[in-house]
Amino acid sequence: MTKEGEHPFAKRKLTHALNASVASPTGALQCHDDEAQNAQKPNTMGVQSHVRTPPTKKTKTWSSPAKRRKKVNPRIAHFDRNQRAVDDISKKAFNPLDDCVICHAKENDLRVPHRPHDVRCPGLLKNSQGETKYEKDLRNYFNAPMENPEKEKELTGGGTPSVQLYYSGPTMTRRRKALAAGKLPAQAQATTVQNGKASEEILAPNSSPLEVAKFLERRVATRLQGKEAPSEHKAPPAMLALAQEIMEQVVNSKPTRLSESLPDTPKFNLARDRFHAIFGKNNFVYTIPNIYNSESPIDPNFHSLAGSQFIYMDLELAFPDFHILCCNCKSKDLTRKRDCYSQNKTLLRIVTDSNETWCRPFKYKCNRCKHEFETNEGPFLANLPAFIRNQYPVDPRYAKKGNHCHLSKSASRILEEEMLTHSNARQFVLKMFRRKHQFYLDRIEDYLSRPTIGGSYPELQQVVRTYAPSDQDCRDLYLRAQDSTLNPEGMAANDRNERIIQATTIDELLAIDHTFETLKNYRLEGGKAIFTVLNEKAQICSLVIVPTQKLCEIDHMLNKLLKRKGMDFNDGKPRGLYTDTWPNDKDYWEKRLGSNTEGALGLFHFNQRLMKHLNSQHKHFYRIKDRFQRAIYNYNQDDLRALTNAFKDGHIKDKNGETYTQEGLDELRLSKNWKRNYTKYLRKEIPNGDQVDRNLNDFEAWLLDFLKAIPQAEDLFTSSLQKFREQLANNRQHANHIQDPEGIEMYRGVQPGKKALIQLVKWLSKRPESLIEMFHGLVRHFANTGMRPEMADSLTLRGAAEYNLQREHKFQQMENNDTEVDCCWEHVPRYNQDQPLYSNPAFLHQVNELAKGKNKEPPFPHIKAMAPNNGEVFLSKYFKQQTERNELRKP
CATH class of the missing domain: 3.30.420.10 (Ribonuclease H-like superfamily/Ribonuclease H)
Known part of the structure; x- marks a missing residue:
């Protein structure tokens, strides 16, 4: 029985069990009351299925905690990064503007990545609690002038000390504002500190193409100093450095939706002007020029890119008046999405027959149909006007979604030409393979032949990485393209x-x-x-x-x-x-x-059935063939007379330049040159079947007499004389089936041209x-x-x-x-x-x-x-x- 007001299923304290426990000599509690240990608690039992722990949760609860090892940066493997003022590898002090990606992006007006500050950076929340007294004293000490000016000039080399420059030197933001206000000359400016490290350069919006090329040459050389080459799945080091530099110069912040207008801020306008300075107006393809200067050597990495192309498919900057539409529902309500480079730092390779070509497409999502697409996909390219679509050097039929590489128009056309002959996709792959290497050799020769050169030329694997896909993939690409309607005419x-x-x-x-x-x-x-x-x-x-x-x-x-x-x-x-x-x-x-439809065997089959029994390499082959053909058809007399007069009048001469004689004409008619060069001027007339049968009978009698007069007559036949005569008898049975249908003109006349050597009708x-x-x-x-x-x-x-x-x-x-x-x-x-x-x-x-x-x-x-x-x-x-x-x- 429960007390009044007490819940019947409430848990009770087992005070009697605790009271029955005594302390052991070791201090642990031991229970000696068997009744209390085995006591049943009927009043505390009830419906408990709703509080049962599932087996999966029990397994996780009972298991020991995983001892996950924290990833350790090799640069700070022995102690905390906050405790180190100098890096073990670079041997340089930490500089937030260079070593912290957040501070570096904010200082240079770049896109700020979604990640925290460096653990050593003062911008980190736990490190930004205020400036310590030691830091104030240190800043004041280095800002104060030295008592001995000569000593200061000797120590600093006439420049500004690096620590003082860090605290009070001209920042990138100040210099950019001064450049925009016209206080600095309109050209690329650079500031170099005394520790040997160069700061970021600024590309002026009104730079000429030559200034842009020289600026990119310097920046590529700076970026490649002391850096390892990317993996084989990425672009060549020089191309990747060039692409990164261009993208940092033209990076901008746009609203998420395309329906919103682009910002009209100085920062965005500056990025747009730099884009036009690099790519030009209404263009998104940058072709690296081949710079030549006899006085100063060119950087070998930048020289290896000469003729290559980088495609930055920002259509909003290249064509601001063009409206980007969804390739699925033609809607303008689009949202910008992160592309392959913003997510994975990868570029799309385009296979050409000579230069390297790499592309960064942009990605959008339609808010109406939820379709996501990139600016280099076939359906999107097919809907673009030709003056925009043709800048991207890929046929939309070969621009498949999800491919890591595309075939350029020149490469795809070569593939189509090779495929029509024995489906030579393998030959196409080898041709692209050899052309890439030959182009690399041409670049090396050009570089080494210059009066002055810089460092060593990059190796092949650092220059060429856009190889063609496998032959099987090329066949699949071709077959898919032949069924595609992504072309201007909309027809596969x-x-x-x-x-x-x-x-x-x-x-x-x-x-x-x-x-x-x-x-x-x-x-x-x-x-x-x-x-x-x-x-x-x-x-x-x-x-x-x-x-x-x-x-x-x-x-x-x-x-x-x-x-x-x-x-x-x-x-x-x-x-x-x-x-x-x-x-x-x-x-x-x-x-x-x-x-009314007349059937016929035709001269060709009638002739071939008999000629296949003769050896075409025999010296008397054409004599027998000529006699057989005279039995089944005759040449038109007017045509033969006109051709004979052309021979005798000297319009047609022999190989020695002399006029043909009658003997020469007879020998010419018994050669293969007669049919090859002169029968096109003669029409053939077929007599009736009875006449053909009599002519074949006379031909057989002539042949038997002729074989008796020549030695080794059996060499004239591929089979035997008996089978030849059997086939001749079969042909005589079909002599009535080789005539042409009545009432039909069997020839078309082609008049000779003005410059034709033989003025006869073909x-x-x-x-x-x-x-x-x-x-x-x-x-x-x-x-x-x-x-x-x-x-x-x-x-x-x-x-x-x-x-x-x-x-x-x-x-x-x-x-x-x-x-x-x-x-x-x-x-x-x-x-x-x-x-x-x-x-x-x-x-x-x-x-x-x-x-x-x-x-x-x-x-x-x-x-x-x-x-x-x-x-x-x-x-x-x-x-x-x-x-x-x-x-x-x-x-």
Whole structure:
């Protein structure tokens, strides 16, 4: 029972247990009352789950306290820093203006870091309780003049004692105020104390570029004295010293939000004027000049930076009238954030093919969408005007967020050129590696060749640190850039290449064929071949990967192909189809293309099937080839007569400069130079099938007689005479399948230029069967063996699109008259006139739109807007879709 008014669960004092305890001989209390020791306390028990200690907390409570060892500075390892007046290493007295980062920042109008004063600094709270009597006496003693002026001059060297200068000398703030008031000359001022240590220099706002360069040279040399080189992950020592000096000269205090106006204080205006003195107005890139002075030597560390660039992307100082917008929601409500340098003291490296380039970007946060971005990221750069964006030497497509290095525009363009040939990313990395070292050797040679030099030149690892990424990283960068829309035209490169192929018209003649070598560039299980379609201009209309060689695999591609615009003949279908399998599958093609479309095997395949059995290195090879070609086609008599007259009249001379005789002409026709140099002036005419069959019969009889007259006739064949005759018999069966479609002019005439040596018309054949085989020899070299399908697709499509642009450019030159061609291409060497000037029509159209917006004539009037993507897919994308369609067809 509890007493009245007492809580039933209240704890009671065990007075009876304490009373039962007695003192032991050692003074400890021992309990002899077993009842009291084992007594139950029913009145004190109750609901106690709410006061139980969890196991985790018990573990921390019962564990012994961690004996953490306090970090010890090696400079004060033996005693407290407050007890030392002279440092053990530097052997110099502590100076708050130089050794305390807080006092140094306040004295020099720099950004004050968020950290306490040095423990030895009087500015620390516990050290600033007032000046002691000893300090007052010491200050008064050194301020008082000496009794002997001669002795004072001898001790101080005619200058001011360092201690007296510390207490009463002109401070940095006083000198800056005097400079702003015009009491000091407008140039960089420096004050040197007697202990050999130089104080901070002030850069005048109106300094010339040469004065700025000399000022930075002195400051870099001062900063690098007695300091260790940074680690390999940072910028070179000289570049880091230069960047730190520039940032300290232009440091300023801005409000947190961009919506607030910039301060109009003397301190901020001075920093802005220094920024313009270093970088120039409307610019944030500083290029280190190459200073030459025959009388005074240049500092070797500063000389190693000649031509290098430091990018300080403070757009608010460089372009005060430009409004920075969020790259995500286009909002102006932004907040400044700490960037990589303010947090980690790191700079971003930019890989170039020559100089070192380092950058400090600035970071912002959007208050509307909470998106954080830096000023060197691709999405932000893509939204900038071109006159601002182009100052940062990186293509926005290659400026990925989070990368510690960026490829410059020159480097990325070299990478794109190397990638199109065997995907040579490794070759690109080696090329950048060698160029960096060669640039270093050029700088050493320049320095040592000067009349007067300073110290030793820095080593390679202290100068070159912007190496290219690995070859695998370069491939990933390239592939990501090809799918990126962060460019002025807002169109990905892969999308543009697809549109170029989709815009290719079919024309009157088509050639189709399968190629197998190109498929080796793919790591694609189930792919059998690449089906290609080519028109009479030798432009690629389509190329897709198919799982089998069955024609049903290309049905979907043909449906899309025949729907293209621009075909106003034969009901939108070609009139002639060339394939190496004709007349096989003749019924299928007549069903798909109609009976008005004529099929043909073509001269090329008809000729190659027989010539591959002959040894091209044999001395009688061209004699047999000429006799065979005379059996299947004839040269146009007017063209042959004009060419013969050019030989006989002396317009075309032999290698000795003499006129050709009839015997010389016969020998020339039996050589490889005939086809290489002169068949382009001759049109070929194919007789009917019966005549070709009779001619081949006569050719076989002539060949047997000819083989009997020459020794070792078996060396003429790569296989045997029997297989050669079997192939000849097969060709005779297809003599009716090599004729051209009726009603189509098979040649385009190109008039000779004014400066042409041979004033004859060149004839370009429209027969596409040889051109498609030529393209197959090119397309397999665009990518490399065993690549991922995405990379192989990108490289193959790019190569095919550029090939189409080159062919289109060639026909545009032929369609223009001679005056227009000479006027447009007079500055281009003749051996380069077969190449187009530009390979990005979408960007050219964007430039035209900019000119129209300024009420100016478009600089590229022949460029039209690209048609939208019609949904046609190529290569591995078609293969995946076709595989899915085949799976759906299965029962």
